[in-house]
Amino acid sequence: MPRFRNKKRVPFVKPVVKKQQQQNVDHITGDRIPRSFVFSRGKLPGSLKQLQADLRKLMLPYTALKLKEKKRNNLKDFLNVAGPMGVTHFLMLSKTATAPYLRVAKTPQGPTLTFKIHEYSLAIDVARSQLRPRCPKDLFANSPLIVLSGFGKEERHLSLITTVFQNIFPAIDINTVKLSSCQRIVLLNYNKDTKLIDFRHFSIRLQPVGVSRRIRKFVQNHQVPDLRDLQDVSDFVTKAGYGSESEADDEAAHVSLPSDLGRVNRSTNKSAVKLQELGPRMSLQLIKIEEGLCSGGVMFSEYENSKGSKTQDTEEEHIGSDEDMEEEHSESEEDEENLNN
Amino acid sequence: MAEETQIQESGNVPMKRRLGQKKGGKGKKKMKVYKGSGEKVKVNKKMQKIFRKRARDYNSDDDEEGEDDDDEGDELVPVIRNKKNQRRESEEVDDEKSSDDDDGEDREDKGEEFEVSEDEDGEIQPGITKFTxxxxxxxxxxxxxxxxxxADSVLGPVLSAxxxxxxxxxxxxxxxxxxxxxxxxxxxxxxxxxxxxxPANFLDTHEKFLIGIATKGVVKLFNAVNKAQSAKKGLNPERAKDAKVIKQKKRAAFFSELGKKPYKSEASSKAEGEGPSWAPLRDNFMLTNSKLKDWDKMHDTTGPEDSGMPTYSSSDDED
Known part of the structure; x- marks a missing residue:
């Protein structure tokens, strides 16, 4: 009997943990892949929680879609996780009595951009307003393109916004990119008059030019078409489909592809770019820019110039009170890092 | 409450016993005794409807009325009628009918009720003599x-003081x-x-404008990609002739990159010499991303070749 026991007794060997190399680097271009966390500071009402979920979906695939937060999680916790996970950006949603706020921060050292969300619509609101909401299954498999317009180069805070948002998604290498992976686009449009940034999210669809809707659908779906109300088979080809012709086809949206894309889009033909909104949509106003991660010197403040007026001051205080708590954490964090360096 | 439950039980008793009869021979004697109960059940079906209706808006008084009817039915009629009318009002079933019709119906109902209750009493009495x-x-x-x-109050009949x-x-x-x-x-x-x-203003002019901007950006990118990739397209890297061409192109690209480099470094050194007043210009600012280092110089120095998306977006700014 003791023999059996001896067999069981295996000396404890510390398992050799192979450190799995995080794929922080794109294997084709060699660029660093930015990753992001989207989370909330403080308790959010239901619609804002939904907005958070939508933002996470928008940031796919390099984001934590199912990031679980607890009430007691502070910024330091996220920061500690962010290092080993290779997370480079934080998107933080918070809410005060006046309005919801979105903060976009680069980890671990900042800067932090604070936006006030003037208006927002969820993805589901957008989908509801559409006749045929579109969601192919590989829509969120690749990260979106980003288009920034109207920011200009003169004002430094605006160009800082552009750099931050350009680097929030992986850069695209023209020589190697596959156009089939370009499925979505995020648009940020700065309106100089209102100082609001329109945030939109579209899906990109390519359609062959000059092919009627019926033929296109027939080629795409491989389904037997409904010929009941037609006199002859030729009618199916000659009769123009309705939908696509009514839409104004402008030449500006036509592109020629380097290679075939799917069944219908041939490299020999021209294709039209069609965008359909996915949501969420937001109209943002830049409130302030901080040097550190939710801390440090204020590089830009919307209310800097008009400190005399009380209403705006109080509004800023609201945000300030929200961040004061976090400042403590991140300050201590910074100290630690300084020691390490 | 006690009475009410008792009545329900008594109603159930014959049913239970009949079930028992099927099993054993003993039940046959009792079957004779309760022969009338089968008919009674038929009558009860009508009653059940009424009882069910009552159960919906339950009043503890309901069943006692039935009991008391034997002795002083005449006196009780008006009271019951009142209650019935109240129920009608609450249910709003027969609002359109005239009050006369209602009364007539009530009386008919009452008549049935009395009969049944008498029947019930008559039959059940052997079971509940003790109780009565x-x-x-x-x-x-x-x-x-x-x-x-x-009293006709909003609350209805309340027994409490x-x-x-x-x-x-x-x-x-x-x-x-x-x-x-x-x-x-x-x-x-x-x-x-x-x-x-x-979005009530879905696809209004502003939205269309935004879509237009985004479309422009996409078209620009796609065209650039097309330009870059279609040049390579016809060439097979395994064939020696094509390989040469590819090599040449790569070389050209490399040298063009090299040609820019000194200019770029000059610019960055300039920035260092100026001394950083604006935090992002400091040396150690956002060191993790080399692209961010010269974020404000990038537009001037870099061509569209070396970085994909950023340049597209910046080129949109010019429009």
């Missing part, structure tokens, strides 16, 4: 209550509920601040 004897005092008490005139208290309580509850609802509503409104439920 003992409950004479109880019955008297109920008689007293039922004889009482019921503290009618005012109940009214107050109900009013309080109502107020509380209202306050709670308002608080909830306010909270919801605060939470929904800024949320535009359905």
């Amino acid at each position: 004897k003992g409950s004479s005092a109880f019955r008297k008490a109920f008689m007293k209550i039922t004889k009482k005139k019921v 503290h009618k005012k208290l109940i009214a107050e309580k109900l009013a309080e509850e109502e107020v509380e509920r209202k306050v709670k609802g308002e608080v909830k509503k306010e909270k919801h409104i605060v939470g929904e601040k800024g949320h535009v439920q359905l």
Whole structure:
């Protein structure tokens, strides 16, 4: 009997943990892949929680879609996780009595951009307003393109916004990119008059030019078409489909592809770019820019110039009170890092 | 309550026993005794409807009426009629019918009720003789209550003496509920601040303008990709001739990169010499991303070749 026991007794060997190399680097271009966390500071009402979920979906695939937060999680916790996970950006949603706020921060050292969300619509609101909401299954498999317009180069805070948002998604290498992976686009449009940034999210669809809707659908779906109300088979080809012709086809949206894309889009033909909104949509106003991660010197403040007026001051205080708590954490964090360096 | 439950039981008893009969021979004797019960069940079907209706708006008085009818049916009729009318009003079934019709119907119903209750009593009596004897005092008490005139109040017939208290309580509850609802509503409104439920201005001019901008960006990228990739397309790297061409192109690209480099470094050194007043210009600012280092110089120095997306977006700025 003791023999059996001896067999069981295996000396404890510390398992050799192979450190799995995080794929922080794109294997084709060699660029660093930015990753992001989207989370909330403080308790959010239901619609804002939904907005958070939508933002996470928008940031796919390099984001934590199912990031679980607890009430007691502070910024330091996220920061500690962010290092080993290779997370480079934080998107933080918070809410005060006046309005919801979105903060976009680069980890671990900042800067932090604070936006006030003037208006927002969820993805589901957008989908509801559409006749045929579109969601192919590989829509969120690749990260979106980003288009920034109207920011200009003169004002430094605006160009800082552009750099931050350009680097929030992986850069695209023209020589190697596959156009089939370009499925979505995020648009940020700065309106100089209102100082609001329109945030939109579209899906990109390519359609062959000059092919009627019926033929296109027939080629795409491989389904037997409904010929009941037609006199002859030729009618199916000659009769123009309705939908696509009514839409104004402008030449500006036509592109020629380097290679075939799917069944219908041939490299020999021209294709039209069609965008359909996915949501969420937001109209943002830049409130302030901080040097550190939710801390440090204020590089830009919307209310800097008009400190005399009380209403705006109080509004800023609201945000300030929200961040004061976090400042403590991140300050201590910074100290630690300084020691390490 | 005690009476009521008793009645229900008594109603059930014959059914149970009949079930038992099928099993054993003993039941045959009893079957004779309860032969009438089968017919009674048929009558009960009608009654069941009425009882069910009553159960919906349950009143503890309902069943006692049936019991008491034997003795003083004449007196009770008006009372019952009142209640019936009240029920009608609450259910709003026969609002359009005239009051005369209602009365007529009520009487018919009453007649049926009496018959049935008599039948029930007649049949059941062997089962509950003990109870009826003992409950004479109880019955008297109920008689007293039922004889009482019921005040036509909003609350309906309330036996309790503290009618005012109940009214107050109900009013309080109502107020509380209202306050709670308002608080909830306010909270919801605060939470929904800024949320535009359905974009009413969907695809208006502004949205179309935005879509146009985005489309322009996509077209630019696709065209550039097309330009870059279609040049390579016809060439097969395994064939020596094509390989040469590819090599040449790569070389050209490399040298063009090299040609830019000194200029770029100059620019960055300039920035260092100036001394950073603006934090992002400092050396150690955002060291993790080399691209961010010269974020404000990038537009001037870099061509469209070396970085994909950023340049596209910046080129959109010019438009």
